[in-house]
Amino acid sequence: MPRDLFSRYVWIIDTLRHYGALTRKEINDLWARSPLSDGNPIPRRTFYTYLRQIEELFKITIQCNQSTFEYSISTTDDHQQSVVSWMLNSASIGNMLNDTAAVADRIFLEDVPSARHFLPQVVDALKQQRQLKISYRAFDRSSTKTGIVLEPYFIKIFRQRWYVTGLNVKEKRLKTYALDRITEAAVTPNQFVMPDNFSPQQYTANSFGIIFDEGEVARVALRVAPRRAKYFRSVPLHHSQSEIIHDNYSIFYYNIKTTPDFVQEILSYGPDVIVLQPPSLRARIAGILAHTQALYAATQSGPAVPPDIDPARH
Structure with a gap:
């Protein structure tokens, strides 16, 4: 076109x-x-x-x-x-940027490497309801796994990375793959039918990020500093978000799975966000912070980073 x-x-x-x-x-x-x-x-x-x-x-x-x-x-x-x-x-x-060549050196965009190579094949497989055959190298693996046959159910973008979730035919379970870890992908002639009782919206409804099958839904309460609360109101963390405003803080409530992605999101806000409930999540966050503090304390009196390996000097 x-x-x-x-x-x-x-x-x-x-x-x-x-x-x-x-x-x-x-x-x-x-x-x-x-x-x-x-x-x-x-x-x-x-x-x-x-x-x-x-x-x-x-x-x-x-x-x-x-x-x-x-x-x-x-x-x-x-x-x-x-x-x-x-x-x-x-x-x-995209249309607007096409007309801004004169100021191209003053426009900065985030790179989305996962959209570069295999997104068209994945979308094509979704549209045609055909199986994908992929090779995949996970971050925690030293070798590439080949011959994975996947029936793609849906795709999602999170943190500037594309993911595809579908049925791993051999393992007979739903799995999620990052597109930027796929090394080969081909749409096969084999068609599939997504189960009538499967809804991508329902499957992802209680999750934050791209981990959907871990943990149970919990009632989460976060105490949020006033300035950060403005951001939460503008960009809710989750569709279940509700708020009670107090004089010097707000409490935000969620019905959500406390997955690793959600934990990392809370940690990213530092002291602006404190977990009030559930106790298990509060202890989990506190444990991570205590471990981090211990690591800093252990290296506090150690030698400085040698100049020859300091990346800021290169």
């Missing part, structure tokens, strides 16, 4: 998301001011073709109100809407 054509689809969706409902004349007036436009309105037949392509590509239906002749985006379920929003935001940012 020509890049310019894709950009036009994104422009139409973005415009309707922003304004809510517009007539064709209003759309064309806005189109005339778009950098994608040559100043001419979108022909009627072309406009309807765009709407069909948008529905096919993005699963977004743009409907026309026969009373007002206004076009608007019909509603979708929450998860689908979040995926579509992410796709469109990414595409919109």
